[in-house]
Amino acid sequence: MTLAFVLGITSTLFIEHLPPESFPMKGVLILFLFLIASVHFRNRNRSVYWLMLILFFGLGLLQASQQLHHPANPDNIYNRIKEKSEAILVGTLHAMPEYNEHGDTTRITVSLHSLQFQKQRFFTPATGRVLLRLSGKWPQNIFPGDMLAIRAELKRPQSYLSPGSFDYSRYLARKNIWITGVIRNPLFVQKLANKKGITEKIKYFPENLRQAIAEKIKRTVAPNLEGLYRAILLGDRSGVDNTLQEQFKAAGVMHILAISGIHMGILGALLFFLFHHALKRSETLLLKLRIKKTAALLSLPVLLLYSSITGLNAPVVRAVIMSSIVLAALCIDRKKSSPELLCSAALAILIYSPLQLFTASFQLSFAAVAAILFILPCLRRIISSSWEMEHPQSFMAVTGAWLVSSMLVSLVAFLATAPISLYYFNRVSLVGPVANLVIEPLICLWGLLFGFLSLPFLFILPPLGEFLLQTGSHGLAAAIQCVQFFAALPFSDVFLPTPPVPLILFYYFFLTMSVISRKLQMKMSIPALGVICTLLFYLVSSLFDIKLTERKFSISFLDVGQGSAAFITLPSGYRLLIDGGGSSYISPSVGRRVIAPYLWQKGISKIDAVIVTHPDADHYNGLPFIVEHFSPSIIWVNTYSGHDPFFARFLEKARAKGIMTKLAKNGAFLEQTRKIRCIANTTSWPGDRKGENNGLVIKVAGKNFSALFPGDIEKKTEYSLLDQHFPLHSDILLSPHHGSATSNSEQFLRKISPRIMVVSAGKTRKKYFPFPGLQLLCQKNNITMLTTAHYGTIEIIDGDDGYALFGHHVREGNPLLGIKRYLIRRETAATLR
Structure with a gap:
């Protein structure tokens, strides 16, 4: 019955649309229950058990589908907050406050009763929970169960729309938290007088006790x-x-x-x-x-x-x-x-x-x-019999048996959880057992x-x-x-690509067969060999980076927030990362949270090259992790000195790993196929801001399209490129300086004449990146503008007859359903002529 219930829950992953109201399904299940009862009381045969399996499958599907929807109550805070808003909340402190490692930031969860927006005169009813962050110490006289009035900036939590990255909004939604907020000042938190009833005292007693123990x-x-x-x-x-x-x-x-x-x-x-x-x-x-x-x-x-x-x-x-x-x-x-x-x-x-x-x-x-309950006894029987034959019952035998049992418990738990750890975290500890x-x-x-x-x-x-x-x-x-x-x-530990789901299922199938091998009167060595072969196949393909998928020219503009990172694969198998940075306040770095998980999710454990167009943090601050774990052979840079000491340290660590660092020159090609070219190194050119945003202009060419990566160059540098007649024409353009008004001159766009312009920018600074006039400028010049803030990670894949553009969005706008890739448009050879 449990397995049938689990299968019912799992089936929700494959249903595109789940109706919010499930009354027809409830009616079917009730009728089915009456059928089971009638079969049981009339015939009392074993068919009732098969009917029970169908019933529990339906119950699992129903129960999961009901929890895979937005809050339906119009008073729920989720339905009241569409955009970032400031409001006064009245609610109850739901749990003990949590602090960061330094103790200077507090996180609290509040159960709402009412709220008032800035332009409203009265409080209106509100329900749901809100996760709030306060920069500072939490008032010592406030405990779980206390009624509070809080002034906060509220918003719907956002996740990076990039495959493999941690889905924060989904994580919170599963905890029934749909809105987060920031309290700017401890004075914006006030305790309200309220008399707690016996029910509330009992309800919040565990959290109050927890807070008292913590103090x-x-x-x-x-x-x-x-x-x-x-x-x-x-x-x-x-x-x-x-x-x-x-x-x-x-x-x-x-x-x-x-x-x-x-x-x-x-x-x-x-x-x-x-x-x-x-x-x-x-x-x-x-x-x-x-x-x-x-x-x-x-x-x-x-x-x-x-x-x-x-x-x-x-x-x-x-x-x-x-x-x-x-x-x-x-x-x-x-x-x-x-x-x-x-x-x-x-x-x-x-x-x-x-x-x-x-x-x-x-x-x-x-x-x-499950592994300790089922696999451990099998191994213990095999090992204990040989141990007892070699050693009599003595102190050494007892001590040895205890050590062997302890090691077996640790080893069995490791074998059972390693595939799951790799799937979610891409990391496994070799010294763990x-x-x-x-x-x-x-x-x-x-x-x-x-x-x-x-x-x-x-x-x-x-x-x-x-x-x-x-x-x-x-x-x-x-x-x-x-x-x-x-x-x-x-x-001590290794980072590996995400194992394919079929491979994980094969692994657990053979592991299960090892447990029940005796009941099936088969040798345990046969399924054990299947486990070993599955592990070896995964490890060999990961460590030696065997390409199991079809090689095509593709470019992925990753959703890294306010930053830039583009991953390129050539038909030859050559892999390149142009820039790799994002918002500086992200902890851990964007390289660890977004770029590396994207590569691991694609089964990639090594890349060939990294290009840093210029040493701004939002273009390179995620690269130290990438260089450490993906071992590129060469790093192209525009300069060896950056605006801060972190860039020089990054290059020093890269050289210590034996990675070549090289200044890119005008017209230089990166690899033998001559598909990746440095159009110009504009570092020493005069720029709008003393050349700080100058850097490399890179062009990548494929069968059906080419792409230009101009970094953060500004208008003065754009005009210089036009005057010197560099080969700038490209089908795809990564908008200079994230779509800023200080770049993207009309003359520059006309010279390149792209079909598509990608703007790599975050959701937090929409007024400036891209600037409001850029969309009109693109429409005027017949350019399709795509932003990573809206489309998530944008993938462009070359094909035999044109190329296709894919974006990523939250499935049906519901964080609980996760991120899904979808087709934006397709360009055929006929339209490209």
Whole structure:
């Protein structure tokens, strides 16, 4: 039934249009339910189970389709905010405030009651949640459940419309957050007097307790360990330093910083031990109660309270549901069954929130647990039999068995989650299986254990609670040292292209066959060989960059916000990146968030060359990551000195990696096919702003079209190019200086005479990039203007009979449905003549 429900949810990915109202489908499912009941009560045959599978498939489809729509309520804040607007909000602080690693920026979630826009005289009802960011400290007298009046600038969250990049708006929509905002000043937050009822006090008690614990941790633990303790105890990673998070990822132990089954298991074992030990002290209770079952039942409410404090993410909910089912089975003496246990937890989560199925957290969590439950016993039986034959039952045998079992658990979890990690993050830690053996005990059995013990004493007996926290912090300090050691090892982690979905399915198919091989009376070596072959095929094709797709001349103008990045592929397989920068406030860089994921999503692990038209940050600040992980052979630049020291450092690191850096000269060709040419290096030419925006003018030619990349040159340089009669005519033009009014002279556009002009610019400065008159200028000269702010990543693909232009947009305007590529227009050979 769980698998049928999962298939029903998955089928929503292939449905182009989902009706907002599903009454016909509800009626069909109700009639189907009556059919199942009649078959069951009349015939009582096994056909009812097949009917149940169809029913649960329909229920999964219905439940998921209902959650894949915008909020329908007209009072919802999503339907009230179309463009960026300033308003006064009245609402309730929904959860504990979160801080960044430096503690100078606060994020809060507010549940709305009403709002008032700038030009309105009265407040109007409003519903929904808003995620707000405040630059500064959060007022200490405001707690979850308090009523607030907040003045903020509101907008719909935006994502980069580029395949492979992190879809922020989709991530928030799955949390039922459709609007974000900025609070410019702490004075714009005011607490309103409101009397809380008993229901509200109970509702917000876990978050208030969470905030109180966070404050006590802040006052007790050293600043460098505070964020880590809040992460493992409260599920709040916002205070963990970005550098430390990267080290945890490289060491393969990032999962420890998320509240999961490990944490709940340790807490459950601790509670069971304490209750069991306390109950055994009473002779009366020993005679009247089953102590083990009673201790287990007493542990459950505490686990439920703790899970509500930690935010109820998917791994925590899964662990609580599984714990509850195990305890219930224990109390009624039911035989345990791992498949039913795991599927029950999955079904319970997905019935409440079916979109959890598409999250990395849900998939990683269940893949790891399923592997430990099903694959580990098979391997343990194979290894333990040979180990016991070679070693008698001694201290060495027991210690060795424990080490082997621990290593197997880590290895099995790694094998089960590696494809999912590569699909979502393009990264896998090679030292993870070993690092977990060292770091998990330090964090979970030392720091976390003392942290759990300290929680009640922080309020009952503060000195003892603080002593326990400080004792546990020594374990965290030791763990950080180990994390830094493993992360610093050569090849501790690798970045690889996104594995194709069919390859992932093949991998898990053979992995499943390995588990059930004995039941099918087949040798385990046969499906195991399939697993190895699947892995080898992926690794060889990735590491050696084997081209499995048809090679065509194509240009992709990536949506990088206010910046420029164009990826070019030639029929010969030559790959080139012209510029690679974006908004400077992005963290991490645009290279890591947008450009690299786009390349990985296409299965690319290496590029041949990089051209930097000029050293402005919005043209190169993403390139250090690209150069580090895609190993180009040459970098063309217009100058070795930039406007800031970062450009010189970038070139130094490139040379240290053995990459050639070369000044491009007028008329020079980049590669042997003579398709990529430097038309002019205008760096030393006089320009409108002392030549600061001068640089390389690059032309790339294909079979059916050519493209010109003039960088940020301005009008004075454009006129100089015209006077010297350079070969500028091209079918595609990347608008100079992002469509600025200081560039794009009419004479320049007429000389190039492009069919299409692409403007690489962000959504935040639409008044200036492109400037308002550019569209009229293009219409006057029969030029089609396309902006990355509107069309997302723009792909131009050459073909046998012309070329096609593709854009990317949010499917049906709904962030929950993700980003989809669509055809903008097609130019045939007949129209090109």
